Amino acid sequence: MHFQHSDDRRMLSETLGRYLGQRYPIEARHQIAESQRGWSPEQWAALSELGVVGALFDERVGGFGGAGFDIAIIFEQLGRALVVEPLLGTLMAGRALALAGGSDDVLARVIAGNCILALAHEEPQSRYDLWDVQCRAVPEGAGWRLRGSKALVCQIEAADHILVSARITGEAGDAAGIGLFLVAAGTPGASVRSYPLVDGGRGGDFTLEDVKATLITENGASLIEEAAAAGIVALSWEAVGIMDVLKRDTLEYLRTRKQFGAPIGKFQALQHRMATAALEIEQARSAGINAAAALDSARAERERSVSAAKFTIGRVGTLVAEEAIQLHGGIGMTWELPLSHYAKRLIMIGHQLGDEDHHLERFIALGEAA
Amino acid sequence: MDLSFSAEEEAFRAEVRRFLRDRLPARIAEKVRTGKRLTKADHEEWHAILNARGWLAANWPRALGGTGWTVAQSYIFEVEAALAHAPRIVPFGVSMLGPVLIKYGSEAQKAHWLPRILSGADWWCQGYSEPGAGSDLASLKCTAIRVNDANGDHYIVNGQKTWTTLGQYADMIFCLVRTSTEGKRQEGISFLLIDMRSPGVSVRPIILLDGEHEVNEIFFTDVRVPAGNLVGEENRGWDCAKYLLSHERTNIAGVGASMAALARLKQIANAQRKGGKPLAQDPHFAARLAKVEIDLENMKTTNLRVLAGGEESPVPLELGAMLKIRGTEIRQEITSLTRRALGPYAQPFISEALDEGGSHLAVGPAYAAPVATDYFNNRKLSIYGGSNEVQREIITKALLEL
CATH class of the missing domain: 2.40.110.10 (Butyryl-CoA Dehydrogenase, subunit A, domain 2)
Structure with missing residues (x-):
């Protein structure tokens, strides 16, 4: 039992984080997100060059990853930079193709960065x-x-x-x-x-x-379920990356914003809300770890962990997005502040592949079936 | 990242299970399982069985009679013992005083007191809280004045301690006492070991809302305490108290206890009927049950992440506080759902049904008797050990560094 990533994963995560920090700053992100295309072929080429696409797939189809924690480290960084590139669709469709077999030529082009799914x-x-x-x-x-x-x-x-x-x-x-x-x-x-x-x-x-x-x-049913499970691991870690940014920015605001002659972080009502949000983020990270670890397990364990994670991410994501805006006050409502865009993405993750109500029901049903 | 336990750890788990099967007295496990009162003798019996196996002091080094377990082993033992309905290890001597003595005690103190903790020769209790010092512990007033006279070097202690758990059984109490009123409040506090049989010590029961005698008030009137019973330096007792907070890493979250309580809740929710179907299938009840189950699954991993964060290094304060808050919230939600699961049968209050052999006195299902009182008793979880509100301030202060 240990909670450190392997050296390879840590290196890829750091490389990707550094790249996005330099080449995908929030201004560039907005430009891409608001462009007619809504994504960037140049960024896609650069990301594949870094190995980001290859890390989503296992060796049998020419990748070098594909495990839950490979997906986790990548989407965590994508979340931190609010990346809009078409990685989720490529992951899910590619995973189903890889599981089905017989599509090695397509997947080879995907991993080489020449094909998007x-x-x-x-x-x-x-x-x-x-x-x-x-x-x-x-x-x-x-x-x-x-x-x-x-x-x-x-x-x-x-x-x-x-x-x-x-x-x-x-x-x-x-x-x-x-x-x-x-x-x-x-x-x-x-x-x-x-x-x-x-x-x-x-x-x-x-x-x-x-x-x-x-x-x-x-x-196709079992492949769809497995593709969705991988997608949920990805979304969960994208959400964790986003929540870490929201936590960092909100703490900074509590430290620096002054009202009534004191940093607002001195006020107990805000301290308690921040503490609850920080605690919930750690619970959400644990849910993400559980789901990533279970991605290659037998169906019952995998699907229960995945639904538990998506429920947790939905519940905690909503809390953290709303609290980040509230603790920022008026400025948290503005388009100009990056925080508001992180909050929007975090909320919308709840609308992809099932919200907290859906996955709570599913978790219950999977338990009854067991 | 690897959430699985190693082959050695799984072998250890099997060894723990064998031990619990062979050595945990069925009579005691049955009392724990059915929520009966444990007597002093029950606790002492289990304590002695663990000590005979060398498995009593999980967080002591092996050279001093501890288990020398890794945090993973301590966690495995905690969970397996809880699931087997073992009594909790009364923490005051083994888990609280022991580590303080090991860190701050003199060689003479260690040689004298540690073996007596293990053997059970002394039942210890904790003297921290006072009527005017709850969450604001540093405001404590109980005084110890040093006097060196014909009777030797000693302290004269005057004041009151409260919420002293199982103090009615205790031979000894470790206390935070005020030895100075100068400077910062925290810097005038000392850590003192006091014999409960000393002249001037009196114990008064406090009956809690569940009708039980679990805690006490302790009064000290001109109690003489040998100066040799001072642990660490005079006026540095706050260090001892803080050390415990950051080094007692297992069991903060109470994961084992919550797992056992959840298993019991599920049994009850399946046995209770609503509209002819098991209550566990009622959509509203099932939703609350699933929510707390998911929260506990997440907490297991959060807890292990903290445990794995380095065997020697202190737990960052904010993480310990998070484990305390959410661990107790989960436990309280489970006791609350268990109470709700009983429906009207939560109401009868048959005190004798909680004694050994008293199950037949219960009204309604046999498992109903302890449920409501257990719920009320566990309201304490979010209050003691630093209320959950104080814990929230610890988190934000650590994160904000304001």
Whole structure:
């Protein structure tokens, strides 16, 4: 039992942190986030060069990481710098492809930095339910065609390939009968309505009208669940990175802002709120550690740890974002202060891959099933 | 990062389990499991069994009769003992005074008192709080004036201590006393060992809200204490008190106790029915139960992170305070849910049902008898050892460095 990262991971984390500190300062981040693209090909190239993409995948597909703590150290740094680049979609779609096997050529290009992936799974009606898939897949000759709607696909316009879930058999709500298909960007019949997101970067709705697609697997449920688990580990650590920044900035403000003739950190009401937030951040970090450690465990342990982490991150993230704004007072409400953007991203993490209510229910259900 | 225990640690866990199975008296475990009162003799019996195995003093060095365990081993023992329904080790001699003597005591004091703590020859209690010195401990007033006369070098102690846990059993008390009123308040305090059988010592019970005699008031009237019972330097007793706070690293969070209490809560929530179904399946109850379970899972890791933070170095004050706050909040939430789980059967108050063999006197389910009083008793957790509000100030002060 120990809580230090390996030397390799520590080095990558430090390298990435240094790079982002120098090349992804908040001004540059805003410029990228508010640009028409909503991401930066130059940054993507630089990040792949640093090994950030390769660290998300294991050696079997040409990467050099892929464990929970590889994902953790990377997304923690991405959170600290509020990075909007399309890493989450690439991680989740790439993980499903790697687990399915047979897509080594695509993954090799991903790891080389020449290909970006998105996962188009959620649908307008699905509200975090992984099995509520209504998009249909129909065989046609030796291939398949897809028809349906996917919602809120992060950074879909950045993607060269989109991994799409679609129902082959059964009804919405069944885990069985969901296939995974790869669709090349720009395939006829596939259209994207892209839009800016409240926390920066872009998302999009994906409409498929008899789109030609390559079958990856006819039994996608367990891969979708594992991809979501990796995504939740990533989001949890992105949130931890963000919360550490919010804590640092809020402490600095409590030290320096004076009212009634004293630094406001001298006031007990604020001290107690800050102490509670700091305590909760440590509990959230522990939840992230538990989930990262369980990512390669058997399903029952993995999914319970993952839902516990996402519940904790949702609950604590909301508390920390709201308290950071409140303790800053009026200045915390401004667009100009970086803090407000960190707070927005932290809150929106709760809206990706299931909020605290969803994961509390799921944690209970997994316990009853055990 | 590796959350798993090593093969050696797992072997140790197996050894602890074997020991608990073979040596923990079933009679005592059953009393703990069913929330019965433990007598002085029960505590002494378990204390002697642990001492015979050399497993009593987890945080002492082996050369002085301690276990020499790593923090991981201490943690494993804490959890396994709690899950096996062992009584907690009464902490005053073993966990509180022992480390202070080891750090600050003279060779003569160590040679005399440490073996007596292990053997159980002396039952120790703690004399810190006073009626006017609770969270603000440094305001304590109990005086010790040094006198060197025909009867030798000694202190004359006058004043009052309060909230003295199990002081009614004690042979000895370690006290913080005021030896100077000059300078900073903390710099006039000394650490003194006082024989409870000395003339001028009297003990008065305080009955708590659960009806139990757990704590006491202690009065000192011209009590003579040999100067040789001063631990460390005169006026430096505050160092001893602070040392304990930052070096008692295991068990601050009470993870083992909470794990055992949660397991019991789940059993009760599955046995209780609501609308014909187990209460554990009621959505509101299940949500609160799951929330505290997740908080405890997180706390296990937070606790281990603090424990693993270096065997020798002191725990940063803010982390110790976080463990204390959230550890006690979790424990209190579990006792609160257990009380709620009983529904109307939380109300009967049959004191005799808490004595050994008294289960048949309980009204309603047999497990109901101790639940409400246990809930009320555990309100103390967020008050003692520095209230949770004081702990919050410790956290912010350490983080802000204002």
